[in-house]
Amino acid sequence: MDPGRFFASSRVLIVAGKGGVGKTVSAATIASAASRSGRSVLLVEVAGRSASAPIFGVEPQGYEQVTAVDETEQDDPPRGRIVLQSITPDQALMEWLTTHGFKGIVTRMASSGILEVVATATPGIKDLLVLGRIKAFESEGSFDLIVVDAPAAGHALGFLRSPAGVRDAARTGTIHRQAVEVLDLISDPTRCQVVLVTIPEETPVNELIETSFAIEDEMGVRLGPVVVNSVLPTLAGLDADLVSLDVSDAERNALQTAVTFRAGRAALQDEQLTRLGAELPLDQFRLPQLFSTTIGPDELAVLTKALLAEIEALPEVES
Ligand SMILES: Nc1ncnc2c1ncn2[C@@H]1O[C@H](COP(=O)(O)OP(=O)(O)OP(=O)(O)O)[C@@H](O)[C@H]1O
Numbered sequence: 001m002d003p004g005r006f007f008a009s010s011r012v013l014i015v016a017g018k019g020g021v022g023k024t025v026s027a028a029t030i031a032s033a034a035s036r037s038g039r040s041v042l043l044v045e046v047a048g049r050s051a052s053a054p055i056f057g058v059e060p061q062g063y064e065q066v067t068a069v070d071e072t073e074q075d076d077p078p079r080g081r082i083v084l085q086s087i088t089p090d091q092a093l094m095e096w097l098t099t100h101g102f103k104g105i106v107t108r109m110a111s112s113g114i115l116e117v118v119a120t121a122t123p124g125i126k127d128l129l130v131l132g133r134i135k136a137f138e139s140e141g142s143f144d145l146i147v148v149d150a151p152a153a154g155h156a157l158g159f160l161r162s163p164a165g166v167r168d169a170a171r172t173g174t175i176h177r178q179a180v181e182v183l184d185l186i187s188d189p190t191r192c193q194v195v196l197v198t199i200p201e202e203t204p205v206n207e208l209i210e211t212s213f214a215i216e217d218e219m220g221v222r223l224g225p226v227v228v229n230s231v232l233p234t235l236a237g238l239d240a241d242l243v244s245l246d247v248s249d250a251e252r253n254a255l256q257t258a259v260t261f262r263a264g265r266a267a268l269q270d271e272q273l274t275r276l277g278a279e280l281p282l283d284q285f286r287l288p289q290l291f292s293t294t295i296g297p298d299e300l301a302v303l304t305k306a307l308l309a310e311i312e313a314l315p316e317v318e319s
């Protein structure tokens with residue numbers, strides 16, 4: 001499929017998955033691939049960290065937007081800009097109150113833990129506020145694509161359940177309306193999809209399968225392709241004949257151990273990839289495991305290229 005077309009299929013992509021599987025790296029890679037396809041991207045972090053700034057090689061700016069990639073016409077196709085934005089529930093609440101005619105409250109209560117008061121009264125409100133802010137970015141339409149680096153899996157479910165919970169708890173009023181608007185966004189596949197990330201190992205794959213059913217069947221939120229991160233590249237020569245190698249016995253034994261270990265890992269990984277494909281009828285985007293201690297702009301470029309190739313390998317869908 002043409003990557004430009006893929007990234008036009010939905011305005012908001014929520015990247016979710018178990019802790020540590022590579023959500024932040026995958027979200028950055030998706031943003032970067034979309035930018036390469038000429039789309040302007042807002043990459044939103046909700047965990048209150050600025051983990052993606054170093055991936056783009058820029059300084060984190062707290063809650064201020066940071067331009068990670070500038071629009072350029074030189075590239076073919078022209079690159080879209082990437083802006084990083086960190087959101088927390090507290091800041092989303094302040095903004096929401098300010099823009100909904102409660103500026104007075106904000107000034108009076110800014111320092112007195114207003115969020116805790118509101119959050120205790122209405123469970124789920126913190127997550128709803130963050131989603132509400134994302135919805136506001138979507139309606140403003142300043143970006144072609146909004147990529148959300150969501151909280152870790154268990155919390156991601158709560159995050160996506162929050163609007164329905166708040167809608168039912170607050171039967172009328174502004175908060176109710178906000179919940180309904182967010183529900184409209186997340187349950188409309190042309191506006192929002194969830195991209196689940198896993199690594200090719202048994203437990204994370206099991207969790208991904210469970211999470212996917214909860215998200216699609218229970219919440220009615222559309223799942224996009226699954227990202228399988230940290231896939232070991234296939235190594236040619238693993239079946240080479242070590243017996244005829246001109247090396248010492250000790251070296252031969254060491255090589256044999258390494259070969260057996262690597263082949264074993266590759267077999268386990270293939271088993272999980274096959275199982276995931278059999279149990280979950282979603283396209284898979286595989287990202288290679290890179291042998292580098294940190295992921296910076298150079299590694300991001302490698303992952304971006306890999307992702308674009310995976311998107312291009314998807315069949316073209318008729319619409
Ligand atoms: N494809 C990859 N190759 C090599 N290292 C990777 C790859 N993907 C992620 N990493 C590394 O693995 C670690 C976890 O990645 P990342 O921070 O993206 O995970 P996460 O799911 O966002 O974690 P958290 O749940 O803590 O937010 C990081 O140190 C990252 O640099």
Ligand SMILES: [Mg+2]
Pocket residue numbers: 023024025051149
């Ligand atoms: Mg992360």
